[in-house]
Amino acid sequence: MIRFSLVCDNAHEFESWFASNESYEFQIENDLVACPHCNSLKISKAVMAPAVARKDRGERAQKPEEVKQSVALVNDASGELRRLARELHEKIVAATVDVGEKFPDEARRIHEGEAPDRAIRGQASLEEARALLEDGVAIMPMPTLPDKRG
Structure with a gap:
């Protein structure tokens, strides 16, 4: 799984997970990704730093109520x-x-x-x-x- 930082043409930033870069490309090309803020289908990758796996994750663990998951209303x-x-x-x-x-x-x-x-x-x-x-x-x-x- 790959997590991409995304941005719509209205400058709304959000994140989403994809099985691969090819999966991302397919979904973008077929208008299957929409901005959760304004429903724009003009989405591109935002500039992001690479994620590095950490063994000390307990020190930085987020509270469950702080973690958000991408959802869609169809x-x-x-x-x-x-x-x-x-x-x-x-x-x-x-x-x-x-x-x-x-x-x-x-x-x-x-x-x-x-x-x-x-x-x-x-x-x-x-x-x-x-x-x-x-x-x-x-x-x-x-x-x-x-x-x-x-």
Whole structure:
């Protein structure tokens, strides 16, 4: 996962996570990224410093109420986006093994070569997910299933 600092044509800055630079390019080219402040689709990367994994993360840990996650509000005309989110969710479920609450430990074991390399899914707290990312474990959030309206 790659976190990009983004800016819209109205100078609103925000962050978003992408599976790869190619994923970012695809989403930008297909107008799938909108500014959370003004809904502009004219988005570009903002200047940002590279993130470096730190072992002393406990010293700088943010309180859970300070951490924000990118979200989107899609309207009834966004049926295609809802369909794509459901399709992506189904593909992830079909291609992974559910390890439930053991996800953080099992993901770390796979990353460190202590368990067979395989695609897994499960549950992790925000703190557990952050720790995995900071340690270089390539995890990504599962897309939330939209309601059945679209």
